Amino acid sequence: MRASVEGVEIDTRHWIAGERVTSDRRFASVSPIDEAPIAELSAGGGAEIDRAVSAARDAFRTWRNTSPAERARYLHRIADIVESRVEQLAVVETRDNGSLLRSHRRGVMPRVAMNFRFFADWLLQLDHPDFDVRGHRNHVSYDPSGVAAIITPWNAPLMLGTWRIAPALAAGCTVVYKPPEWAPLTASLLADISAEAGLPAGVFNVVQGLGREAGAALAAHPGIARMSFTGSVPTARSIARAAGENLVPLSFELGGKSPFIVFADCDFELAVNTAIGQFDNAGQVCLAGTRLLVEDRLRDRFVEAFIEKAKKIRQGDPRDETVDIGPQISRPHFERIDGFVQRARAAGMQPVLGGGPNTDLGGLYYQPTLFLDPAAGSEILRDEVFGPVLCLQSFKTESEAVAMANDTEYGLAAVVMTGDKARAERVTAAVDAGLVWNNCFFVRDLRQAFGGNGKSGIGREGGTWSFDFYCNVKNSVFAPNGWRE
Numbered sequence: 001m002r003a004s005v006e007g008v009e010i011d012t013r014h015w016i017a018g019e020r021v022t023s024d025r026r027f028a029s030v031s032p033i034d035e036a037p038i039a040e041l042s043a044g045g046g047a048e049i050d051r052a053v054s055a056a057r058d059a060f061r062t063w064r065n066t067s068p069a070e071r072a073r074y075l076h077r078i079a080d081i082v083e084s085r086v087e088q089l090a091v092v093e094t095r096d097n098g099s100l101l102r103s104h105r106r107g108v109m110p111r112v113a114m115n116f117r118f119f120a121d122w123l124l125q126l127d128h129p130d131f132d133v134r135g136h137r138n139h140v141s142y143d144p145s146g147v148a149a150i151i152t153p154w155n156a157p158l159m160l161g162t163w164r165i166a167p168a169l170a171a172g173c174t175v176v177y178k179p180p181e182w183a184p185l186t187a188s189l190l191a192d193i194s195a196e197a198g199l200p201a202g203v204f205n206v207v208q209g210l211g212r213e214a215g216a217a218l219a220a221h222p223g224i225a226r227m228s229f230t231g232s233v234p235t236a237r238s239i240a241r242a243a244g245e246n247l248v249p250l251s252f253e254l255g256g257k258s259p260f261i262v263f264a265d266c267d268f269e270l271a272v273n274t275a276i277g278q279f280d281n282a283g284q285v286c287l288a289g290t291r292l293l294v295e296d297r298l299r300d301r302f303v304e305a306f307i308e309k310a311k312k313i314r315q316g317d318p319r320d321e322t323v324d325i326g327p328q329i330s331r332p333h334f335e336r337i338d339g340f341v342q343r344a345r346a347a348g349m350q351p352v353l354g355g356g357p358n359t360d361l362g363g364l365y366y367q368p369t370l371f372l373d374p375a376a377g378s379e380i381l382r383d384e385v386f387g388p389v390l391c392l393q394s395f396k397t398e399s400e401a402v403a404m405a406n407d408t409e410y411g412l413a414a415v416v417m418t419g420d421k422a423r424a425e426r427v428t429a430a431v432d433a434g435l436v437w438n439n440c441f442f443v444r445d446l447r448q449a450f451g452g453n454g455k456s457g458i459g460r461e462g463g464t465w466s467f468d469f470y471c472n473v474k475n476s477v478f479a480p481n482g483w484r485e
Ligand SMILES: NC(=O)C1=CN([C@@H]2O[C@H](COP(=O)(O)OP(=O)(O)OC[C@H]3O[C@@H](n4cnc5c(N)ncnc54)[C@H](O)[C@@H]3O)[C@@H](O)[C@H]2O)C=CC1
Pocket: 151, 152, 153, 154, 155, 160, 178, 179, 180, 181, 209, 210, 211, 212, 213, 214, 215, 216, 217, 219, 230, 231, 232, 233, 235, 236, 238, 239, 253, 254, 255, 256, 285, 286, 384, 386, 412, 452, 456, 457
């Protein structure tokens, strides 16, 4: 089974034990750009997952004993190949998930390579504390744990997949990866890249398929040692139930409804421009500050400038270099976003910007939308829309801003815009979020701890936190005596 997408040939079967494997059942990948089916893929289920976990368990026997230096060399080879194929990966990803081609070329695919390079290098400089305990030598080691199951979403498919796959492989785990069915194609290309890098058979496996079939079978498999999931809260609950049955440790990176707090003493232009950036990727960004909280004496000026700028956002085909935002991922997701907006309207809240499909473009293009002062407790203020829909509320005091920021079940990120450093520090300390950006957004580095509080996730990844998760951390103590000379 093959597909040709934007001139790139893709083998759309599973990748198990270093071989391509077909299933009788198929599913189609549909491009968000024009809703055209662009590829047919094998749809795996319990049998394919069983086969992949078994291959990964076999491969683990040797991969766990492959030296860190050797593992790092494989990861750097993968990074080299990714770098040599940025253009190919970028055009396929854009056709498959509708995110901007220019972002894929200049930011996202280089980050994919960086995911491999960073964890290869971090592995080699991992601190293994060695210290004295009342004359006994104490040593900490990071032992590979086994098969890591990895399930990720479609909004940045290869970047989010490799941000989990790379540390797992570096840690000496073997991997079974279930890519997102709405944008599965670059995972198939990654299988080729892993083979070309010489990764031994079974170390990295890809099972394509639907979440409720292949994904559910993987989460419930008793042969996995770790479950890393990025996606929505309802799916996380079902994965947690399944993995909990086998007492498999979890790392969850879920949704958000992050506050974007603007104080009147901020750099105004910077604040407006950064707020406009929350529409990036058509609002399909887990970290987005979708609740704009603006100090009331700045509110009218801010709203006016924001709307003026937002009206200049160019929406269209994400392959066009001049376009700012593309389509939503799929028809069901588009309808879900519109459902939120229409229910808010029906409840009496009128958007001051956008508020429906972009009728000039048709298809899956949704207008950047802003609601002012949604009713307290309303769905649009409470739930993650995961589309280009923002809410704006105002506050009078710093403590009111913090209370509003924390009035959510999520806790992934927060943005604070202020000219007062002391206030930035106070607010940063008081907001309940895994990541806080002051006068900036998405300043990202793989040494950072990444993850959310509350419904935004469980655990942290990045730097040593990733190794803490994928490894069995072992503490060994050696007595000073009792040894035969
Ligand atoms: N915190 C973070 O780092 C990020 C979080 N997200 C969150 O992801 C969500 C959007 O992604 P979606 O694809 O709609 O989420 P989703 O939860 O529907 O799907 C995510 C993945 O889970 C799989 N899946 C679905 N049902 C499953 C089941 N029953 N068992 C096992 N696997 C299953 C899907 O096939 C897909 O690969 C948003 O809530 C977003 O905030 C997205 C990107 C980053």
